[in-house]
Structure formats: C-alpha cells, structure tokens
Amino acid sequence: TQLLEQSPQFLSIQEGENLTVYCNSSSVFSSLQWYRQEPGEGPVLLVTVVTGGEVKKLKRLTFQFGDARKDSSLHITAAQPGDTGLYLCAGGYYGQNFVFGPGTRLSVLP
Amino acid sequence: DAGVTQSPTHLIKTRGQQVTLRCSPKSGHDTVSWYQQALGQGPQFIFQYYEEEERQRGNFPDRFSGHQFPNYSSELNVNALLLGDSALYLCASSSGTGFHQPQHFGDGTRLSIL
Numbered sequence: 001t002q003l004l005e006q007s008p009q010f011l012s013i014q015e016g017e018n019l020t021v022y023c024n025s026s027s028v029f030s031s032l033q034w035y036r037q038e039p040g041e042g043p044v045l046l047v048t049v050v051t052g053g054e055v056k057k058l059k060r061l062t063f064q065f066g067d068a069r070k071d072s073s074l075h076i077t078a079a080q081p082g083d084t085g086l087y088l089c090a091g092g093y094y095g096q097n098f099v100f101g102p103g104t105r106l107s108v109l110p
Numbered sequence: 111d112a113g114v115t116q117s118p119t120h121l122i123k124t125r126g127q128q129v130t131l132r133c134s135p136k137s138g139h140d141t142v143s144w145y146q147q148a149l150g151q152g153p154q155f156i157f158q159y160y161e162e163e164e165r166q167r168g169n170f171p172d173r174f175s176g177h178q179f180p181n182y183s184s185e186l187n188v189n190a191l192l193l194g195d196s197a198l199y200l201c202a203s204s205s206g207t208g209f210h211q212p213q214h215f216g217d218g219t220r221l222s223i224l
Contacts, residue, residue, distance in 0.1 A: 031210035033212075042200050043153070088152050090153075098155050100154065100155075102150075
C-alpha cells in the first residue's frame with residue numbers, strides 16, 4: 001500500500017515570507033500532481049510532474065520532483081493571503097491507483 | 111464552458127439508508143473518478159468509470175457502487191449507510207484514464223449521516 005506523507009501539516013506565515021512544503025512516498029511515482037483546495041470547493045490542479053529532477057514554475061510557485069521520483073516540494077515566494085488553502089500532493093503509481101496525501105494547510109496572514 | 115457539476119451540494123441521511131450522488135463531467139471529458147474526503151484529510155480514491163465500465167477501484171467495500179451513462183455523466187451509490195460514511199464526496203473528470211491526465215474536480219456533495 002502506497003503512503004504519501006506531507007509536511008508540515010499546518011503552516012501559518014506572514015504576507016511576504018517564503019515557504020516550502022514537502023511530499024514524500026516510500027514508492028516511486030509514475031507521475032505527481034499538486035492541487036490547492038479552498039474551503040467548500042474541490043481541489044484545483046496546479047501542476048503535473050513526470051520526469052525525475054523536473055522543475056516547473058507557476059508565477060510565484062516553484063515545483064520540484066525528486067531525482068528518484070519519490071518526493072516533491074512546492075516553494076512559494078513572497079506569499080500572499082490569496083495563497084491560503086490546503087495544498088495536496090497526489091501520486092500515480094505504476095499499475096496502482098491514484099493516492100492523495102493528507103495535505104498541508106497554509107494560512108498567510110496580512 | 112461548464113466545469114464539473116455535482117448534485118446535491120448537501121445531503122443528510124440516517125444509518126442504514128441508501129444514497130445516490132450525481133456528477134456531470136467537464137465538456138469534452140470522458141472519464142469520471144469518485145473520491146471520499148473525510149474532514150481534515152486528503153481525498154481517497156473510490157473508483158473510476160470510462161466507457162460506462164468501472165476501470166479501477168480503491169479500497170472501498172461493495173456498498174459503494176457506481177454507474178456511467180452514455181453522455182459520460184456518473185452516479186455514486188452507497189447502500190447501508192454508516193456513520194463513518196459522513197464525508198465530502200468529490201467527482202473528478204478527465205480525458206482518458208491515465209492518472210497523469212489533468213483531473214478537474216467538482217465542489218463536492220457534503221454527506222452527513224445521523
């Protein structure tokens with residue numbers, strides 16, 4: 001059974017600060033996605049990474065996929081209150097189902 | 111261009127009852143996946159439908175069943191409801207069954223079991 005861990009579980013920071021959240025698995029991903037979910041809404045896809053070592057940027061968000069494809073990080077530069085939400089990583093595994101991590105709940109205070 | 115729509119938005123049932131949740135996928139999508147999200151947790155995969163057949167299934171009992179219609183819309187049925195079935199049920203649609211495909215989620219149905 002695949003297990004996805006995310007850290008930290010909760011993060012509260014001031015507007016303008018930088019932060020990094022992490023996603024780790026004991027198994028190799030075939031692909032990995034990051035989502036953001038706001039209260040009362042479904043998750044919204046931010047990025048999909050497939051290749052080990054891959055780095056993708058989305059405005060102030062930088063996503064990195066580990067070389068071994070077992071971990072990933074999301075870095076946010078100069079966080080804004082609009083970045084507040086639940087950040088979920090989700091992995092596809094070869095021949096297996098799609099698994100979500102428990103999420104990192106981010107609060108950016110003005 | 112309508113995204114994924116789910117109905118109803120909220121539902122209250124009692125133990126032992128049965129419930130049906132509905133999902134219309136994003137235009138152009140042919141695959142529907144269902145997830146259960148308990149409070150404070152990430153979504154858990156229930157099953158995926160493509161070409162009107164269940165293609166993959168997560169670790170959920172047979173009380174959870176589904177259906178996909180020719181217009182790609184889908185239903186999730188849960189029988190003999192338990193208190194632990196209280197959760198947000200999310201539907202996601204995609205083009206194709208590969209999990210690397212972008213999934214578009216609806217805003218979910220909040221199911222409460224009394």
